[in-house]
Amino acid sequence: MPPRRHSTVRLIAVVAFSVCTFAAPFAAYAQSYPAKPIRVVVPNPAGGIDVYMRVMLPRMMDLLGQSVVIENRAGASGAIGAENIARSAPDGYSLLFATSAVLVTSPFLNKNLPYDPIKDFTPISKILAPVExxxxxxxxxxxxxxxxxxxxxxxxxxxxxxxxxxxxxxxxxxxxxxxxxxxxxxxxxxxxxxxxxxxxxxxxxxxxxxxxxxxxxxxxxxxxxxxxxxxxxxxxxxxxxxxxxxTLPGFRAAPLWFSLYGPAGLPRPVVDRLHAVIVKSLNDPEIRTKYESGGFRVIGSTPEELVASMKADAAFTAQLVKSIGIKAD
The missing domain is CATH 3.40.190.10 (Periplasmic binding protein-like II)
Structure with a gap:
């Protein structure tokens, strides 16, 4: 084998080995996940939006084989609960269930938020949207x-x-x-x-x-x-x-939806596992009926769709804030 070709083959082998070595722990982690109860922080008082998460909670726990515990951390228009997850370990055991107001609207109303809505979270799925x-x-x-x-x-x-x-x-x-x-x-x-x-x-x-x-x-x-x-x-x-x-073609309402996030750096296999569980839960006929009869559109988006929605809705919110003349505190 010519020297150059031999070097190329060896380089490919080294890269392939490195990729497999790097990916193996994540794959193994995803297979064993979850190995303990999962904590879902809701940045609102008890009896608020946590009620909607609880509708699908039993089905999620059945699919995950672990308990999922809701923890209400209200205050500062959702910033206290959101910051708690932003500062948590990205291991899949600390998640955030929040409305679009927390990660899309708040940045335009509070210039001192203790987190970055894009950089500090891993989007998992847009779950629901109330019908206004x-x-x-x-x-x-x-x-x-x-x-x-x-x-x-x-x-x-x-x-x-x-x-x-x-x-x-x-x-x-x-x-x-x-x-x-x-x-x-x-x-x-x-x-x-x-x-x-x-x-x-x-x-x-x-x-x-x-x-x-x-x-x-x-x-x-x-x-x-x-x-x-x-x-x-x-x-x-x-x-x-x-x-x-x-009557008003092209009209767009302010963004309002409920989504699930993890801290930044959440491994993709864990994201995929959680997303699959959410979709399966939402497709349960009894759960879907409860949401729709309660006045919700059932969504279950992909992580990528949620990212795109956050960016588009943030741009629209920026226009609204400017036109209304609201200044961030």
């Missing part, structure tokens, strides 16, 4: 988005919409709707999201952008009307309710 709607008080003489826009244009500044505070998702939704429709609505900020729908039902505000689950009982009681789904597509559980894009 455009809702109005029952007395408002409109029955569609088009009629709402016509009424708002005839009565500039007289209609109000509620939010859970400046920089909240309902605030962003309201401002995005105003910009897309070219109408003037008065923003009424409340201290929390739980106040919005009761205030709408009482007639103290005219319009709101809540999740469908929060407004159903008020619709059944005849106090609130739902005009459209705040999305580009209709929701299969509400086939007769149009999407807002049917």
């Amino acid at each position: 709607v455009i809702a109005v008080h029952a007395s408002l003489p409109v029955g569609s988005v088009k009629q709402l826009l016509d009424y708002a244009r005839r009565n500039p500044g007289k209609l109000s919409y509620g939010s859970s505070g400046v920089g909240s998702i309902p605030h962003f939704d309201g401002e995005a709707f105003k910009a897309a429709a070219g109408v003037d609505l008065l923003h009424v900020p409340y201290k929390g999201v739980a106040q919005i729908v009761p205030e709408l039902a009482a007639g103290r505000i005219d319009v709101a952008f809540p999740g469908i689950g929060a407004v159903r009982s008020f619709v059944a009681a005849g106090k609130v009307k739902v005009l459209a789904v705040l999305d580009s597509n209709r929701f299969q559980r509400l086939p007769d309710v149009p999407s807002v894009s049917e």
Whole structure:
């Protein structure tokens, strides 16, 4: 064998051996993972979004063969819980279940976040997205988005919409709707999201952008009307309710979804294992029915799709923040 060819073959062999040697521990680790209980941090108070994680928890534990324990670490708009995971070992035993507000919206509202939403986490899957709607008080003489826009244009500044505070998702939704429709609505900020729908039902505000689950009982009681789904597509559980894009083509609501993350550096075999478990859990007919009947779109994205969504939604949020004029604290 000529010397050069011999050197090339030897180099290839060395590289192949190095790759296999490097990959072997990760493969072995993934096969034995999980070997102990997994901790899932939810950066919100108990009884909040952890409720949605608990729906699929029994199925996940069956598939993983280990306990999965939810740990609520609320505070600083989710930053305390998120930082805890960002500083945890990337071994698959410490995970974060959070809304898009924690890793997409917060960076534009808090310039002193103790973590980088892209560099400090390993995306695993976008799991769910609550179905938001455009809702109005029952007395408002409109029955569609088009009629709402016509009424708002005839009565500039007289209609109000509620939010859970400046920089909240309902605030962003309201401002995005105003910009897309070219109408003037008065923003009424409340201290929390739980106040919005009761205030709408009482007639103290005219319009709101809540999740469908929060407004159903008020619709059944005849106090609130739902005009459209705040999305580009209709929701299969509400086939007769149009999407807002049917009246406002290209409209985009503020990002709102629930996802699972690990710390940065989480080995890909562990990511793949967790992702597969999530997808299998979401495809369980009973679990899917519970989520959809509760007003959620079931997603189960790949890690790559979640990364792309985070980047696109961050760019959109940056535009919203700039147009509203919000300054980071």
